[in-house]
Amino acid sequence: ETGVTQSPTHLIKTRGQQVTLRCSSQSGHNTVSWYQQALGQGPQFIFQYYREEENGRGNFPPRFSGLQFPNYSSELNVNALELDDSALYLCASSPDREANVLTFGAGSRLTVL
C-alpha cells in the first residue's frame, strides 16, 4: 500500500505571498489532518477533513484554509504569508474520523523570507 505523499518537499516564499501544499492520503483512508511543526517544537493541529468537509480546526487564523477532494487527497492553502509561517507542514491520514492512528507524510518545509 502507498503511504502519505506530500508536495512540494521544500519551498521558499516571501512575505505576503500565498502557498498551496498538497497531500495524497494513504489508500483506504478518508480523513486527512494537517499539522504545523515549527523548528524545535512539536506538531500543532491546523485542521482536519473528513469526507470533504472540515471536521475541526485548531488555533490558526482564517488565512489558513484547506480542501479535501473526492479521492480524499487534500490541499492546505496559506494566504498573506508571514515570517512565522516558516515551518514543516505535515499531512496525516487515517482510515476513519476517530483518527486512532495517524499515518504521516514526510512533510513540506516552507521558508518565508
Added chain:
Amino acid sequence: AQSVTQLGSHVSVSEGALVLLRCNYSSSVPPYLFWYVQYPNQGLQLLLKYTTGATLVKGINGFEAEFKKSETSFHLTKPSAHMSDAAEYFCAVSDRTTGTYKYIFGTGTRLKVLA
C-alpha cells in the same frame, strides 16, 4: 483540556545503555497515548500506541511504554540503545473530547546515542 509534557528536551545515552524518555499527560477522559519518532528531514513514524487493555505496550524497534494512570505517565523505554535510535521522539495524546480527534503533541525529546 488534554496536554502532554515531555521532560528533557535532550537525552544522551551510551550505545547499549537503557533508554528512558519521559512523558506525562493530562486528560479529562481515558487517554489514547502515542509515541512517534522523527528522523532528520522526515515525517513522524508511529512507534507504539495505547488505547485500552494491557498497560504495557510493545512497539517497533524494541521500544515499549507503560501506561500508569496513577502517575499520569506514559514513559518510553528500550533496554539497549543502538546508534540508529538517534532521533527526535514525540509523545502525543488524542483529544477525543471535541469530536475532532486531534493529537496534542509534546515538545519532543532529542535522543543522542554515544559510541
